[in-house]
Amino acid sequence: xxxxxxxxxxxxxxxxxxxxxxxxxxxxxxxxxxxxxxxxxxxxxxxxxxxxxxxxxxxxxxxxxxxxxxxxxxxxxxxxxxxxxxxxxxxxxxxxxxxxxxxxxxxxxxxxxxxxxxxxxxxxxxxxxxxxxxxxxxxxxxxxxxxxxxxxxxxxxxxxxxxxxxxxxxxxxxxxxxxxxxxxxxxxxxxxxxxxxxxxxxxxxxxxxxxxxxxxxxxxxxxxxxxxxxxxxxxxxxxxxxxxxxxxxxxxxxxxxxxxxxxxxxxxxxxxxxxxxxxxxxxxxxxxxxxxxxxxxxxxxxxxxxxxxxxxxxxxxxxxxxxxxxxxxxxxxxxxxxxxxxxxxxxxxxxxxxxxxxxxxxxxxxxxxxxxxxxxxxxxxxxxxxxxxxxxxxxxxxxxxxxxxxxxxxxxxxxxx
Numbered sequence: 001x002x003x004x005x006x007x008x009x010x011x012x013x014x015x016x017x018x019x020x021x022x023x024x025x026x027x028x029x030x031x032x033x034x035x036x037x038x039x040x041x042x043x044x045x046x047x048x049x050x051x052x053x054x055x056x057x058x059x060x061x062x063x064x065x066x067x068x069x070x071x072x073x074x075x076x077x078x079x080x081x082x083x084x085x086x087x088x089x090x091x092x093x094x095x096x097x098x099x100x101x102x103x104x105x106x107x108x109x110x111x112x113x114x115x116x117x118x119x120x121x122x123x124x125x126x127x128x129x130x131x132x133x134x135x136x137x138x139x140x141x142x143x144x145x146x147x148x149x150x151x152x153x154x155x156x157x158x159x160x161x162x163x164x165x166x167x168x169x170x171x172x173x174x175x176x177x178x179x180x181x182x183x184x185x186x187x188x189x190x191x192x193x194x195x196x197x198x199x200x201x202x203x204x205x206x207x208x209x210x211x212x213x214x215x216x217x218x219x220x221x222x223x224x225x226x227x228x229x230x231x232x233x234x235x236x237x238x239x240x241x242x243x244x245x246x247x248x249x250x251x252x253x254x255x256x257x258x259x260x261x262x263x264x265x266x267x268x269x270x271x272x273x274x275x276x277x278x279x280x281x282x283x284x285x286x287x288x289x290x291x292x293x294x295x296x297x298x299x300x301x302x303x304x305x306x307x308x309x310x311x312x313x314x315x316x317x318x319x320x321x322x323x324x325x326x327x328x329x330x331x332x333x334x335x336x337x338x339x340x341x342x343x344x345x346x347x348x349x350x351x352x353x354x355x356x357x358x359x360x361x362x363x364x365x366x367x368x369x370x371x372x373x374x375x376x377x378x379x380x381x382x383x384x385x386x387x388x389x390x391x392x393x394x395x396x397x398x399x400x401x402x403x404x405x406x407x408x409x410x411x412x413x414x415x416x417x
Contacts, residue, residue, distance in 0.1 A: 067086075081093065097111045119132040127145035133147035133148070161192075164178035182198060197213065200217050208223070225239050236252050258273075277297065278367065279296045285374055288376065293341070302360045303361045304361070306342075306359075309324060313352050314348045
C-alpha cells in the first residue's frame with residue numbers, strides 16, 4: 001500500500017497517545033473556540049485562528065500527551081473519579097481505576113463490574129472470581145472452583161500430572177469421570193491436554209497469542225495489551241495501534257484501503273486515488289458562537305483556492321461568511337492551511353447550509369455542502385458584516401453556485417496574467 005506524502009506533527013508512523021511511552025509533542029498548540037470534528041460536531045472547539053502543530057489525534061484542542069481521552073473528543077477533560085482517565089473513555093467512570101483492567105473485555109472495568117469474568121455468577125459468590133465457571137463445580141469442597149483449583153481432587157497432585165484430576169485413587173474404574181468434557185468439543189476440561197477454554201466449545205483450540213487461553217474466551221486474543229473490543233486489529237499483535245487513515249482499522253494486516261477519515265465520518269472519507277473531493281464537517285453550535293470553517297481534500301499535496309457562500313439560511317437571518325475567499329499553500333494531514341480563516345457566526349437559531357467550492361492549481365474543481373445546526377436564542381443583528389459575502393444576501397446577486405465559482409476563477413486567472 002502506498003500512502004501519500006503528508007505533513008504531520010511528529011516523525012512516528014502513528015498518532016502518539018502517550019499510552020506506550022511519552023509523546024514528543026512540541027508546545028505549538030492552536031487556540032480559540034472554533035474548528036471542526038465528526039460527521040456532526042458538538043461544541044466546535046478546536047483550532048480557532050491558528051492551526052494545531054502538535055499531536056492531537058481526536059482534534060479536541062488538547063495535545064495527546066496531556067489528553068485524558070486521546071482518541072475521543074473531550075475538550076472539557078472531565079474526570080469524575082480523578083484517576084487520570086477521562087469520563088468519556090473510562091470503563092469505571094465513578095471508580096478510581098487508572099489501569100483500566102477489564103478481564104472479559106466487556107467495556108466495564110473489573111473494579112466496578114459485579115461479574116468480572118462474565119460467567120453470570122456475581123463476584124461475591126463466585127468460587128472462581130477471575131475464571132469463567134458457570135457451573136461453580138467444586139469437587140473437594142475447598143471453596144475454590146474446579147476451574148481455578150490447581151488440585152481439583154485435593155490428592156496432593158497437580159492437575160497437570162494427576163492421571164485422574166477429578167477423582168482420588170485408581171481412575172480405571174471410572175475413566176469418563178477422569179476426563180469430563182462439559183462443552184462437548186472432544187477436548188477434556190482438565191489434565192495434561194486440557195481444554196484451553198472449558199465451557200465454550202472450541203474443538204480446534206485456536207490460541208493466537210499462545211497464552212494458554214483459547215481465542216473464543218481470551219479478552220486479548222493477540223496478546224498486544226489492547227482488549228479485543230478496543231483493538232483496531234484483533235488477532236494481529238499491534239500494540240502501537242497504527243491507523244494512518246483513522247478509519248478504525250489497524251494498518252497491520254487489517255486495512256486494505258487507505259481512505260482518510262475526518263472526525264469519524266467514514267462515509268465521506270478522503271481517498272487519494274479517487275476523483276477530487278473536498279470536505280468540511282457539519283457542525284452543531286449555539287447562536288453567537290464563531291465557527292472556523294475548515295477545508296479538507298483528498299489531494300493534500302496540492303495547493304488550492306476556495307470560495308465559501310451561504311446556500312440556505314433561516315428566515316430573518318443576514319448572517320454571512322467572513323473571509324470567504326482565499327487559498328492554501330500547505331496542509332496538516334489532509335487539512336489545507338489558509339490565512340485569515342473563514343468564519344461563520346450565526347445569530348438566528350435553525351439550520352443553515354454553506355457551500356464550499358475549490359479549485360486546485362492544476363485546474364480541478366470540486367464543491368461540498370456543509371450543514372450548520374444552530375441552537376439558542378435570536379441575537380440582534382449589529383450590522384457588522386463587513387468583509388462578508390453570501391449567495392443570497394440582498395447585497396449580492398443570486399447566481400447559481402457554479403456560475404459564481406466560474407466568475408471567481410476567471411477573475412483570479414486574469415489577476416495572475
